[in-house]
Amino acid sequence: MDEFLLxxxxxxxxxxNQPSPADMQASIKPWQDWIxxxxxxxxxxxxxxxxxxxxxxxxxxxxxxxxxxxxxxxxIGGFIIVRAADFDEAVEMAKGCPGLKAPWHxxxxxxxxxxxx
Amino acid sequence: MKEKELLPHLFRTEYRxxxxxxxxxxxxxxxxxxxxxxxxxFLSATELWSQKGIPDNPTGWLYTVAKNKTxxxxxxxxxxxxxLAVELKYGAADSEEIEIDLSSKSINDSQLAMIFTVxxxxxxxxxxxxxxxxxxxxxxxxxxxxxxxxxxxxxxKRLNRAKEKxxxxxxxxxxxxxxxxxxxxxxxxxxxxxxxxxxYYSTSQNTVLRKDLCAEAMRLVYLLIENIDTxxxxxxxxxxxxxxxxxxxxxxxxxxxxxxxxEDQDTNLWNQELISKGEYFLEQASKGNYLSKYHLEAGxxxxxxQKEDTIQKWDGILQLYNRLLQIExxxxxxxxxxxxxxxxxxxxxxxxxxxxxALTDNHFYYSLLGNLYTGIDDIKxxxxxxxxxxxxxxxxDKATIQRNIEKIML
Numbered sequence: 001m002d003e004f005l006l007x008x009x010x011x012x013x014x015x016x017n018q019p020s021p022a023d024m025q026a027s028i029k030p031w032q033d034w035i036x037x038x039x040x041x042x043x044x045x046x047x048x049x050x051x052x053x054x055x056x057x058x059x060x061x062x063x064x065x066x067x068x069x070x071x072x073x074x075x076i077g078g079f080i081i082v083r084a085a086d087f088d089e090a091v092e093m094a095k096g097c098p099g100l101k102a103p104w105h106x107x108x109x110x111x112x113x114x115x116x117x
Numbered sequence: 118m119k120e121k122e123l124l125p126h127l128f129r130t131e132y133r134x135x136x137x138x139x140x141x142x143x144x145x146x147x148x149x150x151x152x153x154x155x156x157x158x159f160l161s162a163t164e165l166w167s168q169k170g171i172p173d174n175p176t177g178w179l180y181t182v183a184k185n186k187t188x189x190x191x192x193x194x195x196x197x198x199x200x201l202a203v204e205l206k207y208g209a210a211d212s213e214e215i216e217i218d219l220s221s222k223s224i225n226d227s228q229l230a231m232i233f234t235v236x237x238x239x240x241x242x243x244x245x246x247x248x249x250x251x252x253x254x255x256x257x258x259x260x261x262x263x264x265x266x267x268x269x270x271x272x273x274k275r276l277n278r279a280k281e282k283x284x285x286x287x288x289x290x291x292x293x294x295x296x297x298x299x300x301x302x303x304x305x306x307x308x309x310x311x312x313x314x315x316x317y318y319s320t321s322q323n324t325v326l327r328k329d330l331c332a333e334a335m336r337l338v339y340l341l342i343e344n345i346d347t348x349x350x351x352x353x354x355x356x357x358x359x360x361x362x363x364x365x366x367x368x369x370x371x372x373x374x375x376x377x378x379x380e381d382q383d384t385n386l387w388n389q390e391l392i393s394k395g396e397y398f399l400e401q402a403s404k405g406n407y408l409s410k411y412h413l414e415a416g417x418x419x420x421x422x423q424k425e426d427t428i429q430k431w432d433g434i435l436q437l438y439n440r441l442l443q444i445e446x447x448x449x450x451x452x453x454x455x456x457x458x459x460x461x462x463x464x465x466x467x468x469x470x471x472x473x474x475a476l477t478d479n480h481f482y483y484s485l486l487g488n489l490y491t492g493i494d495d496i497k498x499x500x501x502x503x504x505x506x507x508x509x510x511x512x513x514d515k516a517t518i519q520r521n522i523e524k525i526m527l
Contacts, residue, residue, distance in 0.1 A: 036439025040451035
């Protein structure tokens with residue numbers, strides 16, 4: 001089993017793509033059910049964290065800008081770490097992410113964690 | 118209370134108190150001396166009370182005799198005394214001056230110190246439980262053997278090894294400091310939780326003994342709540358959980374000591390007083406920011422005290438299991454979570470999730486699949502129940518699975 005980082009990103013800039021507070025409230029159960037399902041398979045290595053949309057980016061020469069990057073509208077909204085046999089399984093798990101079906105277009109990046117062993 | 122009942126009763130309530138105080142006084146090195154003195158005290162009571170009748174204040178009598186026997190022992194074992202004098206917390210070299218404090222405060226302090234001594238991870242969890250039953254609950258070796266479904270010899274050896282280990286590690290019997298409480302409270306709670314489970318889920322047919330184990334575990338948790346330093350939300354959460362579980366004790370076993378499944382239980386037998394207590398301790402537990410697995414389990418147990426099958430109930434249970442599994446995975450929590458998922462979100466979704474669990478050596482897994490497929494694909498349901506039947510060991514489990522198959526066949 002390897003560990004895979006699932007990074008959730010969404011467009012936090014475009015006005016019409018923002019979930020309402022009611023949308024946010026309604027999205028809690030599907031997310032919890034999805035993560036609970038991964039945990040029930042004993043494949044959740046870390047329940048990670050959710051992140052606020054705002055952020056800063058520090059660039060060389062003490063340049064600090066308001067993140068996310070100006071060129072892309074997507075910001076990291078959160079992450080979890082799962083255990084999977086291979087990339088295929090991790091990707092299959094990522095496909096279950098309820099954010100993918102949401103009108104505010106969440107996408108999931110899957111990265112294999114380098115193990116120390 | 119008649120003499121016949123009084124002495125066993127006092128043995129159960131007072132033996133452990135005097136033992137705790139003497140152990141606290143003597144230190145871990147002399148646990149057996151403490152036990153001998155107290156056993157000897159009860160022996161004297163048995164002999165004298167049958168001849169002269171029960172004294173006016175039986176407990177006071179036991180305390181006085183125990184104190185005198187302790188002083189005598191210290192007098193006649195000068196080597197013991199000399200060695201002990203250095204270690205004795207009271208610092209008195211002369212045995213005549215040693216004060217043996219059997220006030221309720223001293224008893225509680227000593228018992229608290231003993232809980233932290235006994236629940237020490239340097240000895241195995243089985244040994245911790247056996248030692249807790251012996252020293253903190255006043256259970257005899259035979260009773261402990263019955264609870265563990267093993268022989269007296271095994272328990273005797275287990276207790277002795279545990280005591281020797283505590284001595285070798287020089288574990289102190291003392292009031293835990295705030296830091297020690299922070300570091301060790303989790304271990305203590307785990308042991309007390311397992312002590313409770315030993316009674317609640319034991320395969321022993323001895324219902325009285327099983328109830329005793331649960332009651333003792335609850336008493337020890339309550340002892341922690343009575344102490345200001347250990348009265349923490351997590352401790353209240355554990356007691357709440359125990360109250361909710363214990364409220365169903367009468368309803369979940371038939372007169373043969375066999376388990377009656379939740380949905381078949383007579384709710385009139387649920388103990389409302391314990392349910393109210395559970396709610397009270399759950400409220401106490403909700404202070405602070407730390408959400409422990411006991412909080413989540415108490416929440417799940419709370420929902421189970423609500424008999425009515427509502428979506429709110431089952432989604433409540435599902436969400437608590439979702440979080441519990443994120444804190445600590447266990448196969449049984451995974452299976453129960455999937456059952457709640459079926460109740461809250463429907464069987465179709467639950468079947469997909471259930472098949473991912475792949476707990477193929479667990480008969481509960483196949484029973485769950487059988488249950489989920491019932492009414493959707495009865496042939497598959499029966500196949501799963503038959504696999505469960507092959508894997509199940511106990512008679513009760515086999516009978517339950519057999520009933521499920523028959524229900525489909527009807």
